Each structure stands twice: as C-alpha cells, then as structure tokens.
Amino acid sequence: MxxxxxxxxxxxxxxxxxxxxxxxxxxxxxxxxxxxxxxxxxxxxAGALRVAALPEVDFTRFGETEEHPLGRIKRISGNHLSACWLNIPHVTQFDEADITALEAFRQEQKAEAARREIKLTFLPFLMKACVGALRQIPEFNTSLSADGERLIHKRYFHIGVAVDTPQGLVVPVIRDVDRKGIFELAGELAEVSSLARAGKLSPAQLQGGCFSISSLGGIGGTAFTPIVNAPEVAILGVSRSAMKPVWDGAAFAPRLMLPLSLSYDHRVIDGAQAARFTTLLATLLGDLRHLLL
The missing domain is CATH 4.10.320.10 (E3-binding domain)
Structure with missing residues (x-):
C-alpha cells in the first residue's frame, strides 16, 4: 500500500x-x-488562485507616520491590475523603432494642426501603426474565452490609451482607429484626456478595447514592463525617444530611436510572434507608406 x-x-x-x-x-x-x-x-x-496575504506591519514602531486614503481610481484599477498580473503569464519583448522621418513629418504638419486648433502629438501616428500591425498579425487582436479553450478574433480596432490623471491611471478607449485620420485622432485624444483628468469619463469610454498603449515618452525612462489589460492579450509601452548613432552600412548616422516594450499573454502569443510584431511595428513607424500597401 x-x-x-x-x-x-x-x-x-x-x-x-x-x-x-x-x-x-x-x-x-x-x-x-x-x-x-x-x-x-x-x-x-472558477479561476481560483490562493495567494498568501502580506503580513500587516505596524510602521509606527520605526518612526512617525501619517495615513492618507487611497484614491477611488487607484483602488479600482489596483484590483484589476492584480487580477491581470495573477491570471496572465506575462512576457515582455523589447525593441526600438527609428522614427526620424516620422518626427520630421509630424513637425511639418504642425502648422495645419494649429490651423485646426489641434495639438498634434506622436500618439495618433503610433495608434495608426499599431492598427497596421494588428491587421497583419491578428492574434494580437483577440481575447481568450473564459474557459481558455477558444480564441475570439475581433474585426474592429479600438485602442486604449493610458492617461495619467491626478486621481490615478485610466485607459479611455478610442474606437474605430482604422477609420479615422491623424487629425481626427489627435482631436479625440485631446478630448478624452481632458475628460479623464476631470474625472468625467463615462463607463462606456473605458470599455471595448482591443489593444492598449501606455506612453511614458513625455516623462522619461528607457523601457518598462506594462501589465496586460485583460481581456486584451497585449499592451505596448513606449518610452522617451533619443538620438543615437546607428550604422547605415557605410557610417554611423544620428537617428531618433523610440524604445518599445510589448507585454503579452503567453497563453495566446509566443515569443516569435511578439518579435515579429515589434519588428513589423518598427518598420511601419520607420516609414508610414508601408500602411498603404
């Protein structure tokens, strides 16, 4: 026995x-x-996962303290992020994109943007490039069914964009990015960002995303590991672009390079697909004419 x-x-x-x-x-x-x-x-x-609770610590034993309530948005998003981190096997793929020509084109369009009373940032171009990559590698535009047995492919392209607000991080969703132009996207981004900072986003504006973008380029950093925003299967993080010497086959040339950090659900996406996605995205950002092909 x-x-x-x-x-x-x-x-x-x-x-x-x-x-x-x-x-x-x-x-x-x-x-x-x-x-x-x-x-x-x-x-x-039931998706049960038992995790030992962290011990409660009496910090007054070590010195003077004071308490402040955690904001409502951070409480809500914290629970969601914890669930995403615990339930999704995360992997992050890092890469760089040469955006020298794209930045020059953006600068050329600033006068037209000003005429339309729009601030033209880099983000609308990045959103269009992401849609191009999602079209060519459709596994990234999916969600895993609740039972983990089926992959739900989406025929729409709604992109979530992380917005830093005084109350905490929120991710409003821009719908039908594939059907909108750069100036239209720029105007809509400005509108939802303003609503987000004022705490006036509706629940509908936070739902239905296919893929999310978290941009820290205006703050700094060289790379980070964003958490997948379930039920999506991938999220793109971008950090501050920087001029770097890049070998062109004959000499080193100064190029504006954008760091890419792609986190993905390893149950759906494998490493080779992730590398293909960032490589494709870098190609699209390097020359937006590829989006016309």
Whole structure:
C-alpha cells in the first residue's frame, strides 16, 4: 500500500482509512486522488488562485507616520491590475523603432494642426501603426474565452490609451482607429484626456478595447514592463525617444530611436510572434507608406 501511495504521490497521513481499525486501503487512496483532482478542477474552472496575504506591519514602531486614503481610481484599477498580473503569464519583448522621418513629418504638419486648433502629438501616428500591425498579425487582436479553450478574433480596432490623471491611471478607449485620420485622432485624444483628468469619463469610454498603449515618452525612462489589460492579450509601452548613432552600412548616422516594450499573454502569443510584431511595428513607424500597401 505504501508503494502504491508513493507512486501516486499521496501522503498516507492525509488519507482517512475505511478498513479495520482505520487502516488505509487501496480504494481509500484511489478515492482520495479522485477527490483531490475534482477539487483542483473546480478551482481551475472558477479561476481560483490562493495567494498568501502580506503580513500587516505596524510602521509606527520605526518612526512617525501619517495615513492618507487611497484614491477611488487607484483602488479600482489596483484590483484589476492584480487580477491581470495573477491570471496572465506575462512576457515582455523589447525593441526600438527609428522614427526620424516620422518626427520630421509630424513637425511639418504642425502648422495645419494649429490651423485646426489641434495639438498634434506622436500618439495618433503610433495608434495608426499599431492598427497596421494588428491587421497583419491578428492574434494580437483577440481575447481568450473564459474557459481558455477558444480564441475570439475581433474585426474592429479600438485602442486604449493610458492617461495619467491626478486621481490615478485610466485607459479611455478610442474606437474605430482604422477609420479615422491623424487629425481626427489627435482631436479625440485631446478630448478624452481632458475628460479623464476631470474625472468625467463615462463607463462606456473605458470599455471595448482591443489593444492598449501606455506612453511614458513625455516623462522619461528607457523601457518598462506594462501589465496586460485583460481581456486584451497585449499592451505596448513606449518610452522617451533619443538620438543615437546607428550604422547605415557605410557610417554611423544620428537617428531618433523610440524604445518599445510589448507585454503579452503567453497563453495566446509566443515569443516569435511578439518579435515579429515589434519588428513589423518598427518598420511601419520607420516609414508610414508601408500602411498603404
């Protein structure tokens, strides 16, 4: 009996025996295994994941303290981010895109943007490039079904854009990015960003995203690992662009390079697909004429 239990990985001390004087029988071991497997399946089906709670610390033991309530948005987003981090196997792919020509084109369009009373940032161009990449590698424009058995492909392109507000981070969704021009996207981004900072976004404006972008370019940094915004399967982080010497085959030339940080759900996306996505995105950002092909 001990050998049989050892082969099944069962601790006999955990099994209640039904034989004479409480002796554990072969049937008891088999029944114990069945109950354990059934309980494990139920937990998996319910998405159960038991994580030990962090110990409570009395910080006043070490010095003077004061408490401030955590903002409502941070409380809500914190719960969502924790669930995303615990339920999604994250991997982050890093890359760079040469945006020298794109930045020059953006500067050329500033006069037209001013005429339309619009601030033309880099973000609308990035959104259009992301849609181009999503079209060519459609696995990134999907969601995994609740049972983990099916992949839901989306035929629309709604992009979530992280906005830093005094109350915390929010991600309003810009719908039908594929159908809108650069100036239209710039105007809509300015509008939703203003609503976000005023705390006036509607619930509908925070739902339905296919893919998210988190840009820290205006603040700094060289790379980071953004958390996938479930039920999406990937999120793109961009950091501050910088001039770098890049070898062009004959000499080093100064090029404006944009750091890319692509986090993805490894259940849906593998490393090769992620590398193809960032490579494609870098190509599209390097020359937007590729979007016309």
């Amino acid at each position: 001990r050998r049989f239990a050892r082969e099944l990985g069962v601790d006999l001390l955990a099994v209640r025996g039904s034989g004479p004087k409480g002796r554990v029988t072969r049937g008891d071991v088999q029944e114990f295994v069945k109950r354990t497997l059934a309980a494990g399946s139920a937990d998996a089906a």
